[in-house]
Amino acid sequence: xxxxxxxxxxxxxxxxxxxxxxxxxxxxxxxxxxxxxxxxxxxxxxxxxxxxxxxxxxxxxxxxxxxxxxxxxxxxxxxxxxxxxxxxxxxxxxxxxxxxxxxxxxxxxxxxxxxxxxxxxxxxxxxxxxxxxxxxxxxxxxxxxxxxxxxxxxxxxxxxxxxxxxxxxxxxxxxxxxxxxxxxxxxxxxxxxxxxxxxxxxxxxxxxx
Amino acid sequence: xxxxxxxxxxxxxxxxxxxxxxxxxxxxxxxxxxxxxxxxxxxxxxxxxxxxxxxxxxxxxxxxxxxxxxxxxxxxxxxxxxxxxxxxxxxxxxxxxxxxxxxxxxxxxxxxxxxxxxxxxxxxxxxxxxxxxxxxxxxxxxxxxxxxxxxxxxxxxxxxxxxxxxxxxxxxxxxxxxxxxxxxxxxxxxxxxxxxxxxxxxxxxxxxxxxxxxxxxxxxxxxxxxxxxxxxxxxxxxxxxxxxxxxxxxxxxxxxxxxxxxxxxxxxxxxxxxxxxxxxxxxxxxxxxxxxxxxxxxxxxxxxxxxxxxxxxxxxxxxxxxxxxxxxxxxxxxx
Numbered sequence: 001x002x003x004x005x006x007x008x009x010x011x012x013x014x015x016x017x018x019x020x021x022x023x024x025x026x027x028x029x030x031x032x033x034x035x036x037x038x039x040x041x042x043x044x045x046x047x048x049x050x051x052x053x054x055x056x057x058x059x060x061x062x063x064x065x066x067x068x069x070x071x072x073x074x075x076x077x078x079x080x081x082x083x084x085x086x087x088x089x090x091x092x093x094x095x096x097x098x099x100x101x102x103x104x105x106x107x108x109x110x111x112x113x114x115x116x117x118x119x120x121x122x123x124x125x126x127x128x129x130x131x132x133x134x135x136x137x138x139x140x141x142x143x144x145x146x147x148x149x150x151x152x153x154x155x156x157x158x159x160x161x162x163x164x165x166x167x168x169x170x171x172x173x174x175x176x177x178x179x180x181x182x183x184x185x186x187x188x189x190x191x192x193x194x195x196x197x198x199x200x201x202x203x204x205x206x207x208x209x
Numbered sequence: 210x211x212x213x214x215x216x217x218x219x220x221x222x223x224x225x226x227x228x229x230x231x232x233x234x235x236x237x238x239x240x241x242x243x244x245x246x247x248x249x250x251x252x253x254x255x256x257x258x259x260x261x262x263x264x265x266x267x268x269x270x271x272x273x274x275x276x277x278x279x280x281x282x283x284x285x286x287x288x289x290x291x292x293x294x295x296x297x298x299x300x301x302x303x304x305x306x307x308x309x310x311x312x313x314x315x316x317x318x319x320x321x322x323x324x325x326x327x328x329x330x331x332x333x334x335x336x337x338x339x340x341x342x343x344x345x346x347x348x349x350x351x352x353x354x355x356x357x358x359x360x361x362x363x364x365x366x367x368x369x370x371x372x373x374x375x376x377x378x379x380x381x382x383x384x385x386x387x388x389x390x391x392x393x394x395x396x397x398x399x400x401x402x403x404x405x406x407x408x409x410x411x412x413x414x415x416x417x418x419x420x421x422x423x424x425x426x427x428x429x430x431x432x433x434x435x436x437x438x439x440x441x442x443x444x445x446x447x448x449x450x451x452x453x454x455x456x457x458x459x460x461x462x463x464x465x466x467x468x469x470x471x472x473x474x475x476x477x478x479x480x481x482x483x484x485x486x487x488x489x490x491x492x493x494x495x496x497x498x499x500x501x502x503x504x505x506x507x508x509x510x511x512x513x514x515x516x517x518x519x520x521x522x523x524x525x526x527x528x529x530x531x532x533x534x535x536x537x538x539x540x541x542x543x544x
Binding site for chain 2: 139140187188190194198199
């Protein structure tokens, strides 16, 4: 993976975010409280002993994100760079604990290609998207979570709804594939949000929760 | 009297159509055109579709004079086609179906062409030549299936034409095939090209390699003009298509032929097919560019037939697929 690839993907993430900007502002009107996240993201570091996946491991991801990463942070509440994880404090998911090589050099090297121990290092990315009503989140889940992406090898995606929040969790071995999957998901999510806005549903109050 | 809304976006055309009881009430469409010498890539095509699809939906409803209440079913292209564009369109179909609480129907793109061809032309039971940028098949209906009698064993005829257009940097606006057709009319010399019919099937990738090679050489030496090459390519590939269609017609004892798909707009192809049909005492049917070229109404029409026959696609099963054979669908709406 080269820096060109990084930049392009970083930019794509921002674009999705920009497209979303209006949409997110509208849709993100969730009630206050601990779930009031805006478009937060948590990037867990590669699984390691104790699954701290802290900044040390994220350092590898920093390398890989390179020039893209600051851009990735720029969009209004879009993808944080890998360093944001400690700030998020939301929908935290334990990274799978996987034995890890002493220096996972990140995709710039070929750590991903090297089998270390019982499993390869994996990257987990969690995205939470608050909608105004549970029904909207559920609609988005059904629109976005069909088996369309059979051809993406090596990335697993789980889409669930928690109250009025759409929770998407990616688990992948190859950060490149992960990044592409996340970006294309954002593009489709943006489409769903715009679609819902254009055809503003009027849900009766008793169906809102 | 059900009214069906249809979404189509499997290649570079994105269309939304409304059909009710055999009448096309709306059929707006946009085409993603790339610069000369280039083709359309899945990601960019999907981006184009995502940008315009909601406007097209609005246009379709306005043109049809209908609201969401009047629509009974949402049809969309399940496949075959390019992955990213198919997915982007399906996402909107699913969202709209949920927002309006209407049943969904995943439609086979090829069957959409056939059903629209049957509706518009009134052909009763034709041998169908389906030719486009993505597909080349000879199809005949038998016992609840659209059976494929012959097809390309590699690339579609339209793909061969489009890729040749790239070599000559012919404009893609409105489509490369259209511009090749216009240039071919000015061709004077027939350049001999490989003629590759394989039984009931055809092959185009060898012809493409050959003509790409020839083009470099002959245009430099001035042995022929680009117009001559366009003319020669059309004459060769269309003759091949006529041959395999005739073979299928002879096999089925068919008195009707129907051309569908974007390449079906080509008047030279229609002319050659007409000659063959007349020699056999058969009738040729074809549609104009509104319905030959990918459009939303053809998906709506196939959806209308399927809806009335009781087909439904549950949300959980509403994925898309790049490979979807025409004969995979059980055609329960015909005897």
